[in-house]
Amino acid sequence: MTDEDPCPCGSGVPYGECCGPLHAGAPAPTAERLMRSRYSAFALGNAEYLLETWDPASRPGELDLDAELEWRRLLIRDTSAGGLDDQTGQVAFTAVGRGPDGRFELRERSRFARNAAGRWIYIDGTEA
Template sequence: MVTDESRCPCLSGNPYGECCGPLHAGAAAPTAERLMRSRFSAFALGLPEYLLLTWHPQTRPPVLELDADQRWTRLDILATSSGGPFDSRGTVAFRAWWRSDDDRGTLEETSEFVREQGRWFYVDGTVA
């Protein structure tokens, strides 16, 4: 169980209550990278509702079921392009580490984000 004082799953170095916690509670992410980090934390914590809320309506799946056996353990941000507080679009390249009882691996993706009405949304990604 993660508490506000726990280290944030996105590995920013900040406590969950100062990092992804407020975003999971409804605060708007100030940048595309912060949204990416909060989405990783949502995968790590099993929060499919948050993932759907932060997925752009034009590309959002109707349902999202997370694999309960897959544990997301590490996030490395590889590069960002735009996605700042005054941008309307941005990209974040990342590598996410996962493991299950029988396997382990990484997901490397370049994700596209758009900001509409002051909120960032994940649009889609290209897996490397």
């Protein structure tokens, strides 16, 4: 992936102006931007970023991403709070992918919060 390629999150912005800076360490300004950057990390196989942006209380000890899955599209269905001045937020999304068994959809409502350093982190999600 180059900085000029379209961002995997579907924002319509080049990766270098969208999720690329977040993957390089910039803080996400909103819960939705963190959600988009995490989707892009899944699409790019960036397990390290996923673990770094996951609440230590709920994240797994390691994350083994399935190389046979191809993430194709992210659809944000709804957001609740998670803005510039919020401390918590939720994002409902559908992630569309393809695996060895064909097309699939993952529907989730994810919870986010700001950590002690003021950065957005992923808490957990439920099927939605």
